[in-house]
Amino acid sequence: MTKINWTGFSKKSYDERLEFLSKHNLLSPDHQDTLEENVLLTIDTANQMVENVIGTFSLPFTIVPDVMVNDKVYKVPFVTEEPSVVAAATFASKIIKRSGGFKTKVHNRLMIGQVALYDVDDVNTASSAILHHKDEILELANAAHPSIVKRGGGARDLTVEIKEEFLILYLTVDTQEAMGANMVNTMLEAIKPRLEELADAPSLMAILSNYATESLVTAQCCIDTRFLSRNSQEAHHLAEKMVLASRLAQVDPYRAATHNKGIFNGIDALVLATGNDWRAIEAGSHAYASRQGQYHGLATWSYNENAKTLCGELTLPMPIATKGGSIGLNPTVQIAHDLLGNPSARELAQVIVAIGLAQNFAALKALTSTGIQSGHMKLQAKSLLLLAGAKESEIPQLLPQMLTTKRLDSQTAQELLAKFREDS
Structure with a gap:
């Protein structure tokens, strides 16, 4: 792809920005027309998405133009009403790109569902019975949703845990490009009667978990401190303060909450733009921040004084989707995916976590230098x-x-x- 110079993009008028997108063929012709005509979500489509519709609600649809992830440059769509979020993400991504960009990794991409049983007379015997019939239960789950099996996904594993008065079965499912809530819930409902029979106990509920610990994604970046300040001593001092700020978010939950809110300024904006469930992403991530028994900051930073690099890392559950739900219905969401180059779910998840790390870098730099105000x-x-x-x-x-x-x-x-x- 030809390198695009985004300098001065924010200073252009609205019409000039649209002309810029058209000139560089950054959207398909149909999506360019949709954007120029400002085609919004219609009432008919909104009625298909949710109940009790009385209108539609607009938010600014914007772009962070130059985000490098795994040596590929993305044009990242944001939907946000909060001032400075886009400017901060653009500033951070520009600096990080000059230092080699983000490196990301998908650890796994499986969704977790659970069936909770209660009033179990002998939990150990019931647990053994369920595990003994593991293959049968997985077959029942896959038979409930054969289309995902044909696409290479499906139920992959099950485990059983005893927690207080509950016997809980956890089912892991490869949902492919979908987030998979309905898919997983369908499978859980299908296996529930057999679980009740094997445990000789009733089920309390069968439901997907948003604590997606089998869908972890890590983003990392290392920034040459010369990009923090032209004055080497000032850059050194700033890097040290940013590491301290990162440490503060690990030991103080009051700071951690705001530290993580800043991360989600960018993540929510991109998740919303791509038609995904930002509430699920936030719920899972905040649970992940508390996994050690206390709420911690999600992004961490370290400083290598010899190499003169400030390095950041962020790991999050990121069960994101590129198919299903309202993704194919909302015209602006379709434009967002087009701007990104129509990535796979795995690729999109990596871009989202990278954006969260960029947002955190911008916030910490501002807080430890000029101040956020x-x-x-x-x-x-x-x-x-x-x-x-x-x-x-x-x-x-x-x-x-x-x-x-x-x-x-x-x-x-x-x-x-x-x-x-x-x-x-």
């Missing part, structure tokens, strides 16, 4: 001016004045705008 105040001032009625063309003249005022509020914005128009 530096960028936020500029965006807040711009929002206040726009809410006061300022036109986009008036912002460049008004924004510097707004940032030097003692009060950053709506009244100040209105007063500045009125005076500006009076003097013009």
Whole structure:
């Protein structure tokens, strides 16, 4: 692919950005037309997706243009309303690309479902009986969803654990390109009667787990400290502080919660853009952050002073999908997959975790240097001016004045705008 120069993309007008995408053939002609015509989710399609529809709700659909993962450069779509998230991800990805980009690994891609049995008279005997019929139970599960078996997926294994008064069977399933909730739940319902028979006990529930510990993905990057600051001593000091900030998130759950929220600024934006369930991804990841008995920061950083590199790592459960659900229904979601090059589920999962690490890098760098409010105040001032009625063309003249005022509020914005128009 021809190298694309994204410099100044954020400064272009909306129409110029669309023209840029068209010029570089970054979308299929049909999706380019859909974007230019601003074809949104129709009421008819929305009615197919959820109940009680009374309209549709829009959020900004944007792009992080230059993300290198495993030596491949991606144009990453975001859906987010939060100021500075796109700028932070773009800034971090640009620096990390200069240092070789992200390296990622999919450890496995299996979903886990569980059937919980209770009132079991002899849990050890019941457990042995279930495991003795393991092959039979797996065959029953696969017979309930033969189409996934034909595509190379299906039930792979089962284990049994005794927890308090429950005997719990865990079924692992290869769901291929789908997230697989309905698939796994169908299999669990199919094997439930046989489990009840073998255990001579009732089942409480049969349901997919969002704690997807068999779908782990790791992203890593190492950044040359010269990209942190032109001053080598300042870069060294900043790298040390970022490692300390990473350590703080490991020992203090109050910091860990915000540390991880920053990671999900980018992850949620990409998961939402690609039509996936960000609630499931967050639930599984927060559970993973607590796997050692205390809530920890998910991304960690280390500093090699001799090599002058700051290295980050992030591992998350990432049971993402490229097929199924509403992915094929929402036109903007289809554009998002097109922008990414229509990746497989494994490939998309790796890009998502890399984006989370990029977002964490940007946040830690800001927190340990200029402070997080530096960028936020500029965006807040711009929002206040726009809410006061300022036109986009008036912002460049008004924004510097707004940032030097003692009060950053709506009244100040209105007063500045009125005076500006009076003097013009």
